Amino acid sequence: MTHTSPAPPAHPSPVPAPVTVLGLGPMGQAMSRTLLGAGHPVTVWNRTPARAAELVAAGARLAHSPAGAVAASDLVLLSLTHYQAMYDVMGGATAALAGRTLVNLSSDTPTATRDAAAWAREHGAAFVTGGVMVPAPMIGSERSSVFYSGDEEAFRTHAATLAQIGRPRFLGTDPGRAQLMYQAHLDVFLTTLAGLAHATAMVGTAGIGAEDFLPDVLQLLGAVPDMIAPEGVAGLGRQIDEGEHPGDGSNVTMMGATADHIRETSEIVGIDTALPAAVQEHYHRAIADGGGADGWTRIIDGIRAPRRAA
Structure with a gap:
């Protein structure tokens, strides 16, 4: 008789962690649906409760x-209009923050973000900033990605959950x-x-409709990486970081002339x-600073050191 050993017990899959989502605009709703689809218990809140009906x-x-x-959750995601909305919403809930991780995915300035992190720490919460790089319909897709910074331990603790929204970096x-x-x-x-809108208005003055114009110009946009970085994006970035602006193909003087023609x-x-005046000014500044023979990336120098009005 053949004896077989019993199969080792299967390790249970980790139970998806509870998540709270505050703010149910298109982005908050998309994140909530994605997390629900991944099996996470999701608690939601919104100023207008009716927005939560489908969720x-x-x-x-x-x-x-x-x-x-x-x-309701150790992990709290905020999807609000700006950072002031966080204070408005959380003003009466600060006692509940201790021990929680706030991941604020709202848009604001870096200064507002740093102030918010200090505010969260004062109330005993870990704080992580997030920047979602896709529109709401793409949340949870292969093309979805999110930048994060802040409390690293809190981020690592919740990285698997946050990855449901998009690839975290x-x-x-x-x-x-x-x-x-x-x-x-x-x-x-x-x-x-803005460039697409301006160009569409420009050709429209000659009776060329957007339906005819956009297919060609969007094809141009798709070719931009090969145009500006024929040897690879990493090489272009390295040149910029090292202050090198080769003008072998086209230089600032040539590009500046084109900018003049667009404005005219x-x-x-x-x-x-x-818009064309702003672009034109970048090239005029680079030429005035002696960079006419350099490549277009030379305009970065002027952007980094804007001239101040007297």
Whole structure:
């Protein structure tokens, strides 16, 4: 007779940790749905309770006060308009903060973020800043990513839960770093959108509709990385960090002339010139500072040291 040993007992999967979400705008709702889908018990609170109806139907628990919401979980996510809203919401709930981890995913300045971290510590809470780099419909997808900084131990403790929202990247213990990285990314995003809007208005003066224009210009955007970093983004970044601005392909003088033409065209066709004027000024400054033969990255020097009005 053949004897078989009993299979070793299976290790139970970790039970998903409870999470509280304060603020149920599009982002807060998306995070709550994603966490519920991953099996986390989710407690939610919002100034307008009706916004929680679909989440409650999906299994979330609606707290009737911020204090009750905070008390429900060790991990508290805030998705609010700005950091002042945190103080407004949490003003009557500070007694519940001790021992909790606040992860504030709201947008504000690095200074406001650092002040908030100090405020949280005064009330016994660990504080982590988060910057979500995708819109609400992409939360939890493979393309979702989030910058974090602040209390490293708290971040490591809750990293697996936070990874449900998006790929986490921890930038260090300064609470302002994640906010700064977040704002820098949005700087590129909003400036790009402004450029698209301005260019669409420009061609529209000749009867070229956005339906015809956008496919071509979006294809151009997709080619930008190869245009500005043909040998790789890392190499471009290294050159900028080392203060090298080779102008072999196109230089500041050439780019500045193009900036002049864009502004002049804007004036001729009668559209707003604020955006092209700002771009033009960057190139004029670099030329005036002796960088006409350098590459376009030379304009960073002037941006870093803006001229002050007398």
